[in-house]
Amino acid sequence: MSAVTVRAAARGAPARRAWKEGALGLALVLPPLMVLVFLIVLPAITAILDTLTPDPTVRGFTPALYTQLLASRIVRSDIVFTVVVTLVSVAVTFALSYPLALYLRFARGRLPAVLAVLFTIPLFVPVVIASFAMITFLVNHGVISTIFYRLGVQRFPPLVYNATGIVLTEVWASLPFAVLILGAGLQAIDGALIDGARDVGAGPLRTFGSIILPLNVTPTMIALTLLFINVFGSFTIPYLVGGNAPQMLGVTMTNYLTQYLRRSEAVTLAVMAFVISAVVGAVYVVSVSRRERGAV
Amino acid sequence: MSPTWYWSVGALRRAVGVGAFLALAAFILGPLLTLLLWACAGSWLFPSLLPEFSFKWWAYVLANADVTKAIRMSFASAPLATALSALICVPAAYAFARLRFPGRRALLLSFLSANAFPKIGLYVSIATLFYRLNLMDTFAGVVLIQMVNTLLFMIWIPTGTFRGINTNLEEAARDAGAGPLRTFFQITLPIALPGLIVAVLFAFLAAFDEAQGTLIVGTPNHITMPVMMYTLVLSYPQPVGAVFSVLLSLPSIAFLLLAQRYLRAGYLAAGYSL
Amino acid sequence: MSSLSLRRLEKRFGAHAAVHDLSLDVRDGEFMCLLGPSGCGKTTTLRMIGGFEAPDAGDIEIDGRSVTALPPERRPTAMVFQRYNLWPHMSVAGNVAFGLRVRRLPRAEIDAKVREVLALVGLPDAPGKYPHQLSGGQQQRIAVARALVLEPKILLLDEPFSNLDARLRVRMREEVKQLQRAIGITTVFVTHDQEEALTIADRIAVMRDGVLEQVDTPERLYAHPRTLFVADFIGTMNLIPGRVDRQAGGLAAGPWRLPLSAVAWPDGAEATLAVRPEDLVIDPAGTPGDVRRVINLGHYLQVLVDVPGAGTLRLFAGKDAAPAEGAALGIRIARALIFKDTESVEVGTMRPAADRPASAYSPAADRS
Numbered sequence: 021m022s023a024v025t026v027r028a029a030a031r032g033a034p035a036r037r038a039w040k041e042g043a044l045g046l047a048l049v050l051p052p053l054m055v056l057v058f059l060i061v062l063p064a065i066t067a068i069l070d071t072l073t074p075d076p077t078v079r080g081f082t083p084a085l086y087t088q089l090l091a092s093r094i095v096r097s098d099i100v101f102t103v104v105v106t107l108v109s110v111a112v113t114f115a116l117s118y119p120l121a122l123y124l125r126f127a128r129g130r131l132p133a134v135l136a137v138l139f140t141i142p143l144f145v146p147v148v149i150a151s152f153a154m155i156t157f158l159v160n161h162g163v164i165s166t167i168f169y170r171l172g173v174q175r176f177p178p179l180v181y182n183a184t185g186i187v188l189t190e191v192w193a194s195l196p197f198a199v200l201i202l203g204a205g206l207q208a209i210d211g212a213l214i215d216g217a218r219d220v221g222a223g224p225l226r227t228f229g230s231i232i233l234p235l236n237v238t239p240t241m242i243a244l245t246l247l248f249i250n251v252f253g254s255f256t257i258p259y260l261v262g263g264n265a266p267q268m269l270g271v272t273m274t275n276y277l278t279q280y281l282r283r284s285e286a287v288t289l290a291v292m293a294f295v296i297s298a299v300v301g302a303v304y305v306v307s308v309s310r311r312e313r314g315a316v
Numbered sequence: 317m318s319p320t321w322y323w324s325v326g327a328l329r330r331a332v333g334v335g336a337f338l339a340l341a342a343f344i345l346g347p348l349l350t351l352l353l354w355a356c357a358g359s360w361l362f363p364s365l366l367p368e369f370s371f372k373w374w375a376y377v378l379a380n381a382d383v384t385k386a387i388r389m390s391f392a393s394a395p396l397a398t399a400l401s402a403l404i405c406v407p408a409a410y411a412f413a414r415l416r417f418p419g420r421r422a423l424l425l426s427f428l429s430a431n432a433f434p435k436i437g438l439y440v441s442i443a444t445l446f447y448r449l450n451l452m453d454t455f456a457g458v459v460l461i462q463m464v465n466t467l468l469f470m471i472w473i474p475t476g477t478f479r480g481i482n483t484n485l486e487e488a489a490r491d492a493g494a495g496p497l498r499t500f501f502q503i504t505l506p507i508a509l510p511g512l513i514v515a516v517l518f519a520f521l522a523a524f525d526e527a528q529g530t531l532i533v534g535t536p537n538h539i540t541m542p543v544m545m546y547t548l549v550l551s552y553p554q555p556v557g558a559v560f561s562v563l564l565s566l567p568s569i570a571f572l573l574l575a576q577r578y579l580r581a582g583y584l585a586a587g588y589s590l
Numbered sequence: 591m592s593s594l595s596l597r598r599l600e601k602r603f604g605a606h607a608a609v610h611d612l613s614l615d616v617r618d619g620e621f622m623c624l625l626g627p628s629g630c631g632k633t634t635t636l637r638m639i640g641g642f643e644a645p646d647a648g649d650i651e652i653d654g655r656s657v658t659a660l661p662p663e664r665r666p667t668a669m670v671f672q673r674y675n676l677w678p679h680m681s682v683a684g685n686v687a688f689g690l691r692v693r694r695l696p697r698a699e700i701d702a703k704v705r706e707v708l709a710l711v712g713l714p715d716a717p718g719k720y721p722h723q724l725s726g727g728q729q730q731r732i733a734v735a736r737a738l739v740l741e742p743k744i745l746l747l748d749e750p751f752s753n754l755d756a757r758l759r760v761r762m763r764e765e766v767k768q769l770q771r772a773i774g775i776t777t778v779f780v781t782h783d784q785e786e787a788l789t790i791a792d793r794i795a796v797m798r799d800g801v802l803e804q805v806d807t808p809e810r811l812y813a814h815p816r817t818l819f820v821a822d823f824i825g826t827m828n829l830i831p832g833r834v835d836r837q838a839g840g841l842a843a844g845p846w847r848l849p850l851s852a853v854a855w856p857d858g859a860e861a862t863l864a865v866r867p868e869d870l871v872i873d874p875a876g877t878p879g880d881v882r883r884v885i886n887l888g889h890y891l892q893v894l895v896d897v898p899g900a901g902t903l904r905l906f907a908g909k910d911a912a913p914a915e916g917a918a919l920g921i922r923i924a925r926a927l928i929f930k931d932t933e934s935v936e937v938g939t940m941r942p943a944a945d946r947p948a949s950a951y952s953p954a955a956d957r958s
Contacts, residue, residue, distance in 0.1 A: 021375070022369065024323055024390050037644055038416070040418065041415050041416055042416065042417040042418060043417075044415060044416075044417075045412075045413070045415035045417030045420065046411075046417050047410040048407045048408050048410065048411035049408045049411050049412065049417075049423055051404035051406075051408065051427075052401075052404045052405045052408045052467060052470075053423065055404065055463065055467060056426065056427060056429070056467060056488070058431075058432060059442060059460060059463065059464050059467075060429055060433070060464070061429075061443045062445060063441035063444070063445045064433070064438070064441055066441070066444070066445055067440075067441035067444060070444065112348070113381060120340070128389050131333065131334075131337060135337060135338075135340070135508075138340065138341060138344055138345070139340070139344065141344055141345070141348070142344065144521070144568040145348065145417075145565065145568070146525035146527070146542055146545075146564060146565070146567075146568070147525070147527065148525075148526075148527050148542045148545040148546065148549070148561075148564070149351070149561040149564055149565060150347070151549075152351065152545065152549050152558075152561060153347035153348045153350060153351040153561070154346055155549075156347070156350045156351055156354055156554060156558070157346050157347035157350045157351075158347075161362035161363075162348045162350070164346075165362075165392070165393070166363050166364075166365055169362075169363050169367070170363065170365065192343065192344070192347070195344075201486065234565055239389065246431065249431065249432065249433070249434055252434050253433070253434020253435050253436045253437055255435075255436045255528040256527055256528055257547075259546070260546070260550070269436075270434070270436035270528070271356060273436065273437070273440050274436065274440070274528070274531075276530065276536070277440055277443060277532060278531075278532060283443075283444055283447070286440050286444075287440055287441060287444055288442075289437075289440075290434075290437035290438075290440040290441055291435070291437070293434045293436070294433055294434065294437050295436040297433070297434055297532060300526075301432035301433060302432075304428070304431065304432050305425055305429075305432050308425070308428055309421070309425050317919055352652075363687050364827060428920065476672045482673070482674035484671040484672075484673060484674035485674050485675075487640075487642050487662065487669070487671070487690065488669070488671065488674075488675055488677070488733075488736075489639075489677070490641075490661065490663045491640060491663070491667070491669045491737075492661040492663075492688050492689030492692060492736065493664075493669075493689045493692040493693060493740070494663055494688070494689075494692050495661075495663055498692065502688075503677055506679045507677070507678060507679055538593060
């Protein structure tokens with residue numbers, strides 16, 4: 021091969037290599053992407069379109085289904101109930117998990133080691149079992165109430181089949197997620213940064229507020245948004261542990277689908293759930309993408 | 317008296333610490349232990365602190381035809397969903413980790429969408445699609461629902477795993493004469509194995525424990541164990557649900573023990589920092 | 591006979607040119623060092639030779655045949671990386687034998703070659719061990735063994751010892767040098783440590799910002815650096831800024847006036863006077879300065895002297911010279927280089943303008 025043609029080939033080679041790499045990458049990614057589209061994108065889009073065209077004889081989009089559902093007092097109270105329960109659950113979980121994550125990050129010894137194993141246990145318990153376990157634990161004449169009875173407490177407040185039960189169970193199931201995500205974020209903060217703050221005289225509270233909290237913002241956002249989405253859209257826990265009314269949206273829409281057999285209304289409620297949590301979902305994706313920025 | 321005073325008193329701090337630990341332990345373990353007691357219970361009447369022990373309900377549950385059917389369905393669908401996900405997702409994960417192609421980052425983030433929406437809403441929407449395609453109450457429908465949960469684990473964890481393998485190791489193999497395929501199978505894959513096993517573990521558990529979507533799509537003929545739980549909890553005596561809970565937990569426990577050495581902090585966090 | 595030729599190599603990352611118009615010839619059996627500060631493009635160049643980066647322009651020839659289009663697995667090169675050489679899931683024997691198995695050599699031959707090369711790098715008992723059981727130095731030796739067992743035409747090393755502690759680093763590079771001499775394999779070694787390059791290289795290619803500054807033997811690089819960068823980068827150099835002043839007789843730098851008859855540089859142009867510490871001689875009749883510090887290095891002394899107008903200069907003195915800190919000292923320049931832009935001039939013994947230079951000097955106007 022003459023030097024000239026070789027040099028020409030060398031010039032074209034990198035561009036061709038990049039093109040081949042790009043095509044191969046896309047080809048490998050295509051199968052799971054197709055499944056994703058089929059299972060998530062397609063249903064979501066058809067759902068939205070269906071709810072906007074409830075009557076096949078009427079052309080064009082109409083929000084009739086939405087206005088109809090929102091006119092129902094039951095549906096409105098269900099929505100409010102869902103949001104309130106979600107916010108309370110997220111707040112309680114966060115309030116419990118952050119100190120736990122901090123403790124696991126900074127404490128030494130046997131106790132933290134045991135705690136580290138303990139808090140991951142709910143991860144391995146299916147939600148159905150967790151709900152059932154909570155019921156047997158908290159129900160009137162269950163274990164807790166029996167202990168209190170033995171201690172002389174006659175009246176025991178109802179802890180299950182109501183919002184309290186839902187919150188307690190959601191917290192139980194969400195704790196490990198929150199601790200792991202926050203913990204991973206704390207792990208990423210170099211010990212030197214914290215030692216530096218203490219070296220210049222910052223106490224533990226100051227160090228937490230000025231150093232740790234700001235550096236752990238992205239994992240915090242990920243934890244909060246994930247918790248919100250999980251609790252907001254949960255079905256099993258409110259279905260088993262919740263009361264009859266008001267319901268969380270997950271139960272409401274499932275009932276519309278499988279019990280009342282009113283598919284369109286069920287999907288409309290689903291879309292409403294999407295919309296309400298859309299902002300939270302967007303923040304979730306942005307936060308994860310920001311965390312992965314160094315790596316992705 | 318400043319709040320920092322009592323933190324500096326060691327004994328008090330320890331006492332608070334131990335107290336908090338016990339409270340947390342009670343909160344987390346209490347419900348599970350209660351369930352375990354119910355599983356060994358003949359009957360448990362208020363206000364006794366412990367039940368009458370008996371294993372009669374085990375015989376009852378295991379003899380129930382619906383129960384055995386559900387067990388078979390679970391063990392048929394979950395491994396299949398996991399295997400299919402692994403098959404299509406692991407090569408994609410490698411592409412995400414190593415190859416440059418347009419839209420790489422956006423596509424990787426799009427797999428988060430399963431997490432970004434309330435799942436029940438997704439399942440309801442999928443149900444309406446399945447009605448149209450006649451996938452309701454079919455085995456394929458159940459497997460597909462389970463795959464909604466496995467896809468994410470089988471993309472994100474393997475991508476992170478492959479990315480964590482230093483490129484020098486692969487380049488050294490190419491340098492020694494191995495082509496890209498041989499390098500992948502003899503170098504990359506073996507080194508990535510622990511991470512991939514963790515991914516398979518999480519994915520399987522997600523598929524196996526999936527309840528709400530399967531309830532919608534699989535009823536009445538394709539019921540998995542978690543879906544069976546709903547009925548047992550609502551319509552049967554407490555010990556029945558408890559016994560079945562123990563059965564349903566067995567795969568989780570088994571995997572926990574088997575994969576113990578892979579469940580180091582980093583890998584565990586990787587699975588749940590999604 | 592394995593020669594390597596780089597012809598006008600070009601590599602860009604985005605808008606930044608990591609390597610620009612680089613041409614270099616490495617002779618058969620030569621130990622060539624690519625030397626330069628971080629980001630100078632030396633590792634990128636090495637990776638292009640190995641096939642891990644594709645040049646945007648230019649060509650790479652081994653023994654006269656172009657290899658630019660070949661992927662790494664088909665190039666007759668073998669690379670030792672800075673880190674992560676050995677595959678953790680394979681034993682040492684597995685690591686070394688991998689390339690031989692790819693070539694489908696018979697089992698017995700593979701075993702023999704593996705044993706031979708491990709003995710060569712001084713680790714005959716290693717075959718059954720796993721990488722995590724070896725020290726950093728041992729791991730790098732295995733990496734070298736793995737590269738050599740394939741009998742490549744060109745051996746490439748990317749700062750293989752920079753992660754090891756100082757004494758081990760010195761020992762390892764000596765071993766690699768001896769090995770290379772014994773086998774006679776053409777080698778390209780990347781480093782940022784000029785002392786390392788000076789010690790082991792047959793020739794050094796000094797790079798800066800993607801461009802080749804000078805290629806020469808260590809001796810010539812040290813004695814005759816062609817640019818100010820090379821002069822400063824190689825060894826220690828005292829740099830005194832100055833200016834061309836025809837009225838004063840040539841170059842005015844600090845208290846020194848040096849004739850510039852050999853070059854026609856414009857009046858007022860800036861130039862730098864570069865003097866090696868060993869070329870600054872203590873002379874009571876020389877330019878006065880004050881001793882700021884004396885550093886005792888055991889077998890010789892480094893003396894830091896403040897010379898008004900020239901800053902703090904470093905010079906070497908024998909143990910018995912022992913000037914006191916704070917004392918006054920006379921200094922004479924025995925030899926120096928003067929750099930202006932891309933030109934340089936060498937001047938011999940000089941005296942300050944105050945007492946007229948009576949002694950002749952031997953200017954070797956080495957203009958490049």
